Structure formats: structure tokens, C-alpha cells
Amino acid sequence: MANPRDTKRPESGDDGTSPTGDLAARIARAQAERPKAVAQPADVGGTVSGANRAFRLASEFVAAIIVGAGLGYVIDLVAGTKPWAMVILLLLGFAAGVLNVVRSAAAMNAASAVPPGTPAMPDDDDD
Amino acid sequence: MAEKPIEPIHQFQIHDYVPFGDIGGAHFAFTNSALLMVITVLVVSGILLIPTAAQRLVPTRGQLIAEQLFGFVRDMVESTAGHDAMKFFPLVFTLFTFILVSNWLGMLPYSFTVASHIIVTACLAVLVFLIVVIYGFARNGLKFFKLFVPSGIPWFIIWLVVPIEIISFLSRPVSHSLRLWGNMLAGHIVLKVFGGMVVGLASVGALGAVAAILPLGMAVALTGLEVLVGGLQAFVFAVLTCVYLHDAIHPGH
Numbered sequence: 001m002a003n004p005r006d007t008k009r010p011e012s013g014d015d016g017t018s019p020t021g022d023l024a025a026r027i028a029r030a031q032a033e034r035p036k037a038v039a040q041p042a043d044v045g046g047t048v049s050g051a052n053r054a055f056r057l058a059s060e061f062v063a064a065i066i067v068g069a070g071l072g073y074v075i076d077l078v079a080g081t082k083p084w085a086m087v088i089l090l091l092l093g094f095a096a097g098v099l100n101v102v103r104s105a106a107a108m109n110a111a112s113a114v115p116p117g118t119p120a121m122p123d124d125d126d127d
Numbered sequence: 128m129a130e131k132p133i134e135p136i137h138q139f140q141i142h143d144y145v146p147f148g149d150i151g152g153a154h155f156a157f158t159n160s161a162l163l164m165v166i167t168v169l170v171v172s173g174i175l176l177i178p179t180a181a182q183r184l185v186p187t188r189g190q191l192i193a194e195q196l197f198g199f200v201r202d203m204v205e206s207t208a209g210h211d212a213m214k215f216f217p218l219v220f221t222l223f224t225f226i227l228v229s230n231w232l233g234m235l236p237y238s239f240t241v242a243s244h245i246i247v248t249a250c251l252a253v254l255v256f257l258i259v260v261i262y263g264f265a266r267n268g269l270k271f272f273k274l275f276v277p278s279g280i281p282w283f284i285i286w287l288v289v290p291i292e293i294i295s296f297l298s299r300p301v302s303h304s305l306r307l308w309g310n311m312l313a314g315h316i317v318l319k320v321f322g323g324m325v326v327g328l329a330s331v332g333a334l335g336a337v338a339a340i341l342p343l344g345m346a347v348a349l350t351g352l353e354v355l356v357g358g359l360q361a362f363v364f365a366v367l368t369c370v371y372l373h374d375a376i377h378p379g380h
Contacts, residue, residue, distance in 0.1 A: 020184045052359060056306060063302035068294050089294070096294035100302070 053108060060100035068093015135319035139243050139312070160247070163239045167229040175224075196224070200365065207369035211376050218258070219372075222251060223365035230311060230357030234350070242311040242360075245304060252304035255368050263375035274378040303367055310360045314353045321346040 072089030076082055143156035175196075178189025186194055200220045204212055208219075226242060233240030241247050263271040275292040276285065324342035328335040 023184050052310075052356075052363070055310065056363070059302045059305045059309065060298070063305055064294055064298035067298040067301055071294065071297070089290075092290050093294050093298075096291045096298060099291055099295050100298060 057101050057104055060104055061097040064097035064100050065090065065093040068096060135316045135323065138239070138315060138319060141244075159239045160241055160244060163229060163232060163241050167225060167232055167241065170232065171224045171228050174228075203362075203366060204369055207366055208373040209376060212369065212372045215258075215372050218255075219365050219368050222255075222368060223361055226251075226307065226364055227358060227361035230361060231354065233311070233315070234354055234357065240311050240315055242307050243315055245308040248304040248308040249300070251307075251364070252300040255303065255371060256300040259371045259375040262372075263378060266376065267378055271375075271378050274374060299371060303364070303371075307360050307364050310356055314349070314356050318346060318349050318353060321349060 068089045068091075069086060071093075072086030075085035075089070079085065141158045141160055143158055144162060145157035147155040147157070149155070174189070175193045178187055179193050183190065197220070200223055201213075201216060204216050204219050208215070229241040232238055233243070263274070267273075274296065275289050277288065277292070280288055321342045325339045325346060328339035328342065
């Protein structure tokens with residue numbers, strides 16, 4: 001598209017050579033130049049708004065607690081160990097929620113690049 | 128209109144169009160939700176199939192839209208889930224376009240937002256979850272359990288870490304579905320509340336009609352925000368699908 005030869009309307013190659021004649025070759029070249037896939041799951045949340053990040057972290061935290069409590073409730077029903085499995089799994093659910101939040105936050109931090117010129121440590125000189 | 132109490136959640140009611148009767152105690156019907164899903168599939172198919180029916184080397188506008196959409200999702204899958212995950216590209220593409228178009232169709236007046244019912248988003252999230260589990264075991268066998276056992280953990284901690292990791296893994300479909308559902312539900316309720324304020328204030332009198340400009344402005348701004356949120360949530364849902372597929376292909380952190 002940014003080819004300087006394509007000044008006239010495309011597909012109107014009246015001089016014998018269609019401007020898109022070598023398009024197949026160009027596509028093949030561009031595909032060969034495509035960078036090999038690099039797995040970077042840290043991309044999540046890199047381009048999303050602040051409110052969306054907050055909602056994402058909150059939902060990850062709550063989801064783990066719900067799953068922990070629900071799993072404990074089912075185990076209690078099946079095994080007849082009334083409060084204990086729910087108590088333990090609810091606590092583990094809290095831990096899993098914190099784990100989820102820490103992982104998501106780490107992924108978000110990795111995705112959002114540090115602006116250049118930022119000091120590595122916060123400046124605590126109050127001058 | 129003004130006599131009726133304004134119900135912000137009235138918009139989420141399900142109406143039967145073609146009831147099929149009760150089968151095994153469950154109620155089956157072709158509802159307004161199902162109608163919107165069918166329309167969504169038709170719109171997506173139309174946008175993608177009609178302009179690309181006659182493929183041209185120099186794309187038409189419609190073909191360009193379809194190609195850009197295709198390329199956008201392909202880059203997302205490739206960069207987030209890795210090249211091995213490209214066999215799941217049709218799944219991610221379908222999820223993304225379905226959620227995107229259904230969210231945006233839900234912004235039309237008298238329409239219905241499919242994703243405002245948690246059963247819909249939960250079905251999509253459970254579908255992704257089951258694919259991750261089944262494909263993860265099929266591809267990696269028992270090595271898939273490495274997902275729950277982070278490397279480099281001392282033995283006396285591991286019995287505590289593994290249950291936490293399992294709960295964390297099981298919580299994925301919950302948060303996956305909660306996020307889309309919560310965003311769509313909350314956004315539409317807020318929109319309706321401000322819309323209701325306009326009607327309520329305008330029915331009071333001349334002064335109320337002037338004051339109604341404020342919530343009207345909010346409703347206009349929120350409509351724009353909701354369009355953004357609808358697109359963003361479709362993107363987030365698709366990206367998280369890719370992240371989970373990445374775990375199915377490469378277990379172990």
C-alpha cells in the first residue's frame with residue numbers, strides 16, 4: 001500500500017505490468033519476515049484501562065474464595081465432616097485468591113513498560 | 128411510562144418466543160436471548176463471508192475489515208499462546224467475534240445483551256476450561272500435573288502449595304465468566320438508572336426538565352463507555368483464553 005509505484009488506481013495495469021503482479025512474492029517475503037512466535041502471557045492487561053485492571057484483580061480474588069468455599073461445602077456434604085473442610089478450603093481459597101492477584105498484577109506490571117528516565121528506586125530525598 | 132416504576136433490571140428479563148415445553152422438568156424455549164445469539168452469529172457470518180466470497184488481491188472495504196479482524200486475533204493467539212496454539216485459532220476467533228458482536232448488538236435499543244446472563248458467560252468459560260484440561264492431558268499426559276507443582280519448592284511447603292494451586296486453577300472459569308458478566312450487567316444497569324433519572328426528572332416540571340440535562344449527559348457518556356467496555360471485555364476474554372491455552376500446551380511455570 002505504501003508502495004510508491006501504486007500511484008494509479010490498483011488493478012488498472014494498462015502498461016502491461018499489473019501493480020499487484022508481485023504481490024504474492026511480497027506477501028511471501030512479509031510472512032518470512034514475521035517474527036517467530038514468542039510466548040508472552042504477560043501481555044494481559046497491558047492495554048486495558050485502570051478500572052478494568054481493578055475489576056480483573058477483584059474478580060480473580062473473589063473467584064478463588066468462591067471456589068474454595070464451594071469445594072469445601074461439597075466435601076463436607078459428601079464426607080460428613082460438617083464445618084471442617086469448608087473452613088480449611090475457605091482459608092486455602094483466600095491464599096489462592098492472593099496468589100491469583102499477585103500473578104495478575106505481576107503480569108500487568110511486566111506488560112506495562114517502565115517509562116525511560118524513571119529512577120530505579122523511589123527518590124526519598126524530600127528536598 | 129412515567130406511572131410505571133423504573134426498573135433498571137427489566138431489560139434482562141427473558142421472554143419465550145417459541146416454547147418447546149418442559150423436557151425432564153427443565154423449561155425449554157426459544158427466547159429473546161437465543162434470538163440475539165442467532166442474530167449475532169448471522170451478523171458475524173455476514174461480515175466475514177459476504178465480502179470475502181470473491182477474494183481480491185486488492186481488498187475491498189468489507190474484505191479489509193474481515194482481514195484486519197483475522198490478523199488481529201491471529202497476532203493475539205500467536206503472541207500470547209504461542210505458535211503451537213494456532214490450532215485453537217478458530218476457537219479464539221469465534222469467542223472473540225461472538226462476544227464482541229453480541230455486546231455491541233446489545234447496545235441497540237430494544238435489544239438484549241446476551242452476556243448479561245451469567246449462564247451464557249459461564250458456558251463459554253467452562254468450554255474453555257474443559258478444552259484446556261482435556262487437551263492438556265491429551266498432549267502432556269501426567270506431566271500436566273506440573274501445573275500444580277511449581278518447581279523449586281521445598282518438600283515441607285509443597286503439601287500446602289498444591290491445594291492452593293489447584294483452587295487457583297479451578298477459580299479460572301469462575302473469574303473468567305464473572306468478569307464479562309459483571310461488566311456487561313453493571314454497565315447496562317448504570318445506563319438504565321441514568322436513563323430513568325432523565326424520565327423521572329422530566330416528568331416533574333419545567334425545572335425538572337432543565338435538571339434532566341445532567342443525567343442525560345451522563346447517559347450519553349456512559350453509552351460511549353459501554354461500547355468501549357463491550358469491545359474491551361471481548362478482547363480480555365479472548366486473551367485470557369489464549370493464556371489458559373498456553374498453560375495447557377506448556378504446563379509448569
